[in-house]
Amino acid sequence: MEQRTTTLAELANRRSLLKGLGVAAVGLSFGGLAACSKESGNSTDAAASAKIAPTGEEPKLNFYNWDTYIGETTLDDFKGASGTDVNMSLFATNDELFAKLRAGNPGFDVIVPSNDFVERMVTADMIVPLDHAQIPNIKNIDPSFIDVAYDPGRKYSMPYTWLVLGIGYRKSKVKPVPDSWKPLFDSDQYKGRISLLSEAGDLFRLYGKYLGKSVNDLTAADIKTIEAMMIKQKPFVKAFHEDNGQDLLVKGEVDLVLEYNGDIAQKMVEDDDIDFIIPKEGSQLNSDTLCIPKGAPHPKNAHAFINYLLDAQAGKKITETILYPTPNAAAKALMPDTYKNNPVVFPPAALLAKCEYAKFRPDMQPLYEEAFTRVRAA
Amino acid sequence: MQDWKRQPGFFAGIAAAPVTWLILFFIVPLGIVWAYSFGRNTGLTSIDISGTFANYARALEPLYLEIFLKSVAVAALTTLICLIVGFPVAMAIAFAAPRWKPWLLLLVMLPFWTNLLIRTYALLSVLGTRGFVNQSLEWLWNHVGWLMTAIGLAEPGPFEPLPLLYNNFAVIFGLVYVHLPFMVLPLYAALDRLDKSLIEASLDLGAGHWKTITRIVAPLAAPGIISGLIITFVPALGSYLTPDLMGGTDSQMIANVIERQFKRANDWPFGAALSFMLMYATFILIALQALRNKKIEARS
Numbered sequence A: 001m002e003q004r005t006t007t008l009a010e011l012a013n014r015r016s017l018l019k020g021l022g023v024a025a026v027g028l029s030f031g032g033l034a035a036c037s038k039e040s041g042n043s044t045d046a047a048a049s050a051k052i053a054p055t056g057e058e059p060k061l062n063f064y065n066w067d068t069y070i071g072e073t074t075l076d077d078f079k080g081a082s083g084t085d086v087n088m089s090l091f092a093t094n095d096e097l098f099a100k101l102r103a104g105n106p107g108f109d110v111i112v113p114s115n116d117f118v119e120r121m122v123t124a125d126m127i128v129p130l131d132h133a134q135i136p137n138i139k140n141i142d143p144s145f146i147d148v149a150y151d152p153g154r155k156y157s158m159p160y161t162w163l164v165l166g167i168g169y170r171k172s173k174v175k176p177v178p179d180s181w182k183p184l185f186d187s188d189q190y191k192g193r194i195s196l197l198s199e200a201g202d203l204f205r206l207y208g209k210y211l212g213k214s215v216n217d218l219t220a221a222d223i224k225t226i227e228a229m230m231i232k233q234k235p236f237v238k239a240f241h242e243d244n245g246q247d248l249l250v251k252g253e254v255d256l257v258l259e260y261n262g263d264i265a266q267k268m269v270e271d272d273d274i275d276f277i278i279p280k281e282g283s284q285l286n287s288d289t290l291c292i293p294k295g296a297p298h299p300k301n302a303h304a305f306i307n308y309l310l311d312a313q314a315g316k317k318i319t320e321t322i323l324y325p326t327p328n329a330a331a332k333a334l335m336p337d338t339y340k341n342n343p344v345v346f347p348p349a350a351l352l353a354k355c356e357y358a359k360f361r362p363d364m365q366p367l368y369e370e371a372f373t374r375v376r377a378a
Numbered sequence B: 001m002q003d004w005k006r007q008p009g010f011f012a013g014i015a016a017a018p019v020t021w022l023i024l025f026f027i028v029p030l031g032i033v034w035a036y037s038f039g040r041n042t043g044l045t046s047i048d049i050s051g052t053f054a055n056y057a058r059a060l061e062p063l064y065l066e067i068f069l070k071s072v073a074v075a076a077l078t079t080l081i082c083l084i085v086g087f088p089v090a091m092a093i094a095f096a097a098p099r100w101k102p103w104l105l106l107l108v109m110l111p112f113w114t115n116l117l118i119r120t121y122a123l124l125s126v127l128g129t130r131g132f133v134n135q136s137l138e139w140l141w142n143h144v145g146w147l148m149t150a151i152g153l154a155e156p157g158p159f160e161p162l163p164l165l166y167n168n169f170a171v172i173f174g175l176v177y178v179h180l181p182f183m184v185l186p187l188y189a190a191l192d193r194l195d196k197s198l199i200e201a202s203l204d205l206g207a208g209h210w211k212t213i214t215r216i217v218a219p220l221a222a223p224g225i226i227s228g229l230i231i232t233f234v235p236a237l238g239s240y241l242t243p244d245l246m247g248g249t250d251s252q253m254i255a256n257v258i259e260r261q262f263k264r265a266n267d268w269p270f271g272a273a274l275s276f277m278l279m280y281a282t283f284i285l286i287a288l289q290a291l292r293n294k295k296i297e298a299r300s
Helices: A008-021 A036-039 A074-082 A096-104 A115-123 A134-139 A200-210 A222-234 A247-250 A263-267 A299-309 A311-323 A331-334 A364-378 B008-036 B054-059 B062-094 B101-113 B116-127 B132-150 B168-192 B196-204 B207-220 B222-237 B241-246 B254-262 B267-300
Strands: A059-067 A083-091 A159-168 A194-197 A237-241 A254-262 A274-277 A283-288 B040-042 B047-049
Touching: A059 A299, A074 A083, A074 A263, A074 A299, A074 A311, A074 B062, A083 A096, A096 A115, A096 A274, A115 A283, A134 A299, A134 A311, A159 A263, A159 A299, A194 A200, A194 A247, A194 A331, A200 A222, A200 A254, A200 A283, A200 A364, A222 A237, A222 A364, A237 A247, A247 A254, A247 A263, A254 A263, A263 A274, A299 A311, A311 A331, A364 B062, A364 B254, B008 B047, B040 B054, B040 B267, B054 B062, B054 B267, B062 B101, B062 B168, B062 B222, B062 B254, B101 B168, B116 B132, B116 B241, B168 B222, B168 B241, B196 B207, B196 B267, B207 B222, B222 B267, B241 B254, B254 B267
Parallel strands: A059 A083, A194 A237, A194 A254
Antiparallel strands: A159 A254, A159 A274, A159 A283, B040 B047
């Protein structure tokens, strides 16, 4: 049985990442747990945590995740520890996730929505509260991630990663260092060498940041102003990309991209001419979280799986692969200094202080979308 | 001879499965989408089908109408290029030696064996700034540049890669590449059935090759040409992947806007109305074609 979907890109990423970090893919073994892994077909890589008690449900779990967003052996390890088969499907955007679950849960047990979609799905009554008693590993989470505005007290979601938008750029072609949104949003300096994320909401909010506003205080009048700025800037922009700006940067199609720090960090391992910066005006934070959708067929397995992903060792292995900033303090402590002190993964606190989480604003989203359609049609 | 249509039991037995399938998985879902197009969002996940025409009114606003017209223009240009490129190809296959025909047809159909997404990614690496085309050109530039000085011209400057990707040219190129087989196959079917002695007669009676093609071959192959045009134009009009992956900042087509309504904007009623606008246009095209066929039949 195929246990997870693996794409070519994912393989390429993982290989190069492991090479870059100098971590062996297999052969990490913690204690005499080899016996547990006999069903997983991966005898050298024993489960990173103790055996998980059976939940009484059939040993199956449907996990709906982003691409390149899980550890090399995490699913096999979980199977080794709990005997539960994890069937992972992939989505590319939060909207895809939302659209798929909107008409009813087609059978997923664990999903990974971002912070604003947690709010959205709670409003739409699409995710269920978590039973913290079944997730003791919540103790591993950095306390600053527990009481967050989008989910106070972590009632519905457990933080999986966090990330921040910024500028990924090619060092040899971009001088000086683009420490402001200006070269991207309001200048012809890098004509035809810019690519922006094609997420209307993110773009409008970041333009708002550039104009000195909070990402959550934009008004219809601001949208008008920003729309005009975007139309003015459009001739200098080469493409609007779908969360694959890092590929455009590596392939040399463009020299500046609007992207997430984790995506750029993954590529910096392959190409040392690439760097990432959060502009001085501040930026937008995101956090991807683990949630259980309403109508999940295996809720107990889902809790056990979420608890497993928050385990220190399991979290370390995930982080080694995906290189995103982790909110898991115990896992972070196990990581090498090259990760902990990486200024791309963990940007300076002074800059982070200027970044905000975007709130879910149902009134603004259609306005963003229509304005962006106008920008693209202009 | 007995007409098999006179055996209703047998006919119903054969038709039951596909008809049920079509109704359950095509007509019913389409009907639901059609009903959505007369509704409005009442919450994040709930739609009230109130019979409103507001979505259609919005779809007819200049903004969306312009995008719609642009998509028609892109699809029409794609179809035209496919016809110009595909006609000689179909002619060549139709007039090739019989033992070659199956192989040539196989070559035309071969791309269908690869997924559209993979073919598009292949095109991306062919046309990119550091793609195969630009790399080859750069090599030529650097190795043949001395010729220019040799014949007394100024030394060429450094190589500037051609902007082949992320613009409207790339979208048209990608669409032609994808839709060419749709044009070649019906053209071939029409040309292959052509009575070749008519062509010989035309040439014998003094018409040149060009005149023979425009006056004899093209009119006789007209039904094939028209089905080729429709079968190319309709999917090109609704194409979504190619403009999304290969297009620039202003290459959005109507299908991209529809996709955004269903996903990012979470406005299914409006997305449904836009989809049905596209479908009405397609229906009209096909109805016109059917009418034309009827007229031809009536005449003969």
